[in-house]
Amino acid sequence: MSLLPPILFVLIVEMAAACHLHPGFYSQTCPKAEAIVRNVMKKAMIREPRSVASVMRFQFHDCFVNGCDASLLLDDTPSMIGEKLALSNINSLRSFEVVDEVKEALEKACPGVVSCADIIIMAARDAVALTGGPDWVVRLGRKDSLTASQEESNNIMPSPRANASSLIDLFSKYNLSVKDLVALSGSHSIGEARCFSIMFRLYNQSGSGKPDPAIEPGFRAKLDKLCPRGGDENVTGDLDATSRLFDNQYFKDLVAGRGFLNSDETLFTFPQTREYVKLFSNDENEFFKAFVEGMLKMGELQSGRPGEIRTNCRKVNGQAVDV
Numbered sequence: 001m002s003l004l005p006p007i008l009f010v011l012i013v014e015m016a017a018a019c020h021l022h023p024g025f026y027s028q029t030c031p032k033a034e035a036i037v038r039n040v041m042k043k044a045m046i047r048e049p050r051s052v053a054s055v056m057r058f059q060f061h062d063c064f065v066n067g068c069d070a071s072l073l074l075d076d077t078p079s080m081i082g083e084k085l086a087l088s089n090i091n092s093l094r095s096f097e098v099v100d101e102v103k104e105a106l107e108k109a110c111p112g113v114v115s116c117a118d119i120i121i122m123a124a125r126d127a128v129a130l131t132g133g134p135d136w137v138v139r140l141g142r143k144d145s146l147t148a149s150q151e152e153s154n155n156i157m158p159s160p161r162a163n164a165s166s167l168i169d170l171f172s173k174y175n176l177s178v179k180d181l182v183a184l185s186g187s188h189s190i191g192e193a194r195c196f197s198i199m200f201r202l203y204n205q206s207g208s209g210k211p212d213p214a215i216e217p218g219f220r221a222k223l224d225k226l227c228p229r230g231g232d233e234n235v236t237g238d239l240d241a242t243s244r245l246f247d248n249q250y251f252k253d254l255v256a257g258r259g260f261l262n263s264d265e266t267l268f269t270f271p272q273t274r275e276y277v278k279l280f281s282n283d284e285n286e287f288f289k290a291f292v293e294g295m296l297k298m299g300e301l302q303s304g305r306p307g308e309i310r311t312n313c314r315k316v317n318g319q320a321v322d323v
């Protein structure tokens, strides 16, 4: 939640150009791969509708930290503190078991072929398509990392308190434009967030001892009830008014002062991002188009470091089980 070392950004942006991802990467080696992923995601959604949103979030938290390499999925070991317990992830990222289930099905069909990093990319796309959003062709062929870094995740991932100008800066370091930032934030069209992420906003915005004035009063009363001072901060609320549907309601909510997170509402408060919020709130097709572009760009981020195809997404190959 502080600044990312500039060297890391240079690395990510430079290496992005060197990657060899392409559509249909598994068409010879595992022709059913994409159908298998979608099928498991469909079942997960029926079992627990929120789970597909939780899995979709993995793409952001994986790709921003050393590229899309499934580093996020590695469990801690005695010699490596991974990313699962990083500030933005602890008690927050969830539904790792859905990825395990996808991986198991893929290992059965074609052992050792499909990377966990590609699973995240396919599953994120499927989450959007299954909840009523756009569907698109993904480029595949990523490798899984041999390590993970809690520290780098802590340094990079933005806080829910972030304002639009810090988000613009962060995204620009990944070659993601202001339009990409606003469109990708539209991922909050599905899913939920904890009271923990908005307590400051409700009761002490910027140390003022007062709520964020950008919150529409009726909505604030609702949030105050959901998240009372001293209450259970693990209680969750919907990120928009239609949290199981991928649509442009999120942007309509922002225009109405009904954004859940500070990092959401700030996109309407700030002049540089406001026009895109307005555009997407009025034109769902424009949102869908920009969202797909943003997801494809984010999916290209690569570290260029050596990798492998893990057989278990939680562990590097050759690592003893239960260490």
Ligand code: HEM
Residues within 6 Å of the ligand: 050, 053, 054, 055, 056, 057, 059, 060, 091, 092, 093, 094, 158, 159, 160, 161, 162, 167, 184, 185, 187, 188, 190, 191, 192, 193, 194, 195, 196, 197, 239, 261, 263
């Ligand atoms: C722009 C900067 C962003 C910030 C500051 C941010 C922050 C957050 C926070 C604080 C939560 C709730 C965590 C909790 O309370 O436990 C959340 C949830 C979520 N985020 Fe973001 N996010 C951002 C961008 C993105 C992007 C780019 C994506 C995906 C493309 C994404 C996908 C999601 C999803 C789907 C959820 C709901 C997950 C669930 O229901 O389990 N977010 N985000």
